[in-house]
Amino acid sequence: MAAICVFCASSDTVEQRWLDLAAETGRALGARGHSLVSGGGCVGMMGTVADGARAGGAHTLGIIPQCLIDMEVADTASDELIVTDDMGERKNVMIDRSDAFLTLPGGLGTLDELFEVWTTATLGVHRKPIVLLDPDGFYDGLLSWLNGLVATKFVRAGAMETVLVARSVPDALDTIEAALAS
Template identity: 40%
Template sequence: MIQRLTCFTGSTPGNDPKWLEVAHDVGVVLAERGIGVVYGGGGGGLMGALADGALSRGGEVIGVIPTFMIDREWGREDLTELHVVESMHERKALMAELTSAFLALPGGMGTLEEIFEVWTWRQIGLLDKPVGFLDADGFWTPLLDALRGLGEQGFVSSASLAEIVVASDLDTALAGLEARESSARMLRPTAPDTHG
C-alpha cells in the first residue's frame, strides 16, 4: 500500500483548464484513499490545484521547498507540513525520503527534470521506489514515444522502459505503482535477527 505519493507537476496552469482539473482531482482521490501527497510546496498552477484537492478532503499534504522560492513568495503555509530546505538538491532528496512512489502529472521542464532524476536514481540503484507517468489525455505520449525511440537506438534499455508505470487514469497508475512497490518491498533485505 502506498502511504505517500510524490507528485511532480507544473507550477503554472498551462493553456488548458483541464490540466488544473486533473491535478485537483488527483489530490482529491489521493486524500480519499488515505494516501499522503508529497510535492514541491508551491501555491500556484497545477501544484496549487493538487494541494487544494487533497486539502479539501482533509488529506495529508507535505510540501518541500527551497528558501529562494519562499523569498519569492512561491510557497504556501496551509499544508500539513512545509519543509524549507536550502537547495534544489536537498529538496529532491527529502521528497524521495518521504515518499513511497513518484508520479509525473502534466508539467514542464521542472517536472521532467524531477521525474527523470528519480528514474535515473532507480536505474543506478540509489532507490527502489516505483516511478510513473499519469498520461492523462495523452499528455505524455509524445515524450514516451521519444523514449521508445531512444530505446530502439540502444540508449534506453527495454527493462528500464518496461518498469515505468504509464497510465491514462489515476486508478490504473496507483495499481501499477502499488504492484511495483510491493515487489520491491519483497526484494529488500530484512535486518538480521540479533536476539538469537
C-alpha cells in the same frame, strides 16, 4: 497508506483541464488514505493538487527551496513545509520522504523531477514505483522518443519498464498500490 510524491506544473497559466486533473488527483489521494508529498508551491497544478489532497483528508508535505519562498509561492497551508537550500536538496528530500512517484502533465521542472527519480531508480538507488499519468497522450511523443533511444543503445530496455504509464487517476493509483503491495 503511502506517501505519494506528485510532480506537475506550477505555472498558473495552464488550461483548466489540467487544474481539474490535479484537483482530482489530490482528492483521490485523500480518499484512498494516502499522503501527498509535493514541491511545496501554492500555484498552478501543484497548488491545486495540494488543495485537493487536503479537501480529501490527506496529510500534505511540501518541500520547497528558499529561493521559491522568497518569491512568495510557498504552500503555507501544508501540514508540514520543509525549506531546503536549493533545488537539488529539494529533490533529494522528496525522494527520501516518498514511497512512490506520480507524474502529471508538466513542463521542464516536472520533467527534471521525473528524470531524477527515473535515473536513480535505474541505478538501483531506490525501488519506489514511478507512474506517469498520461491522459490524452500528453507524454506520447516523449515516450516514443525514449523508446527510440533503446534501439540506439542510449537507453536500456529495462529502464523503460521502470516507469509505468496510466491513463486515468484511478488507474494511476491502482498501479501504485499494486506495485507497493508486491
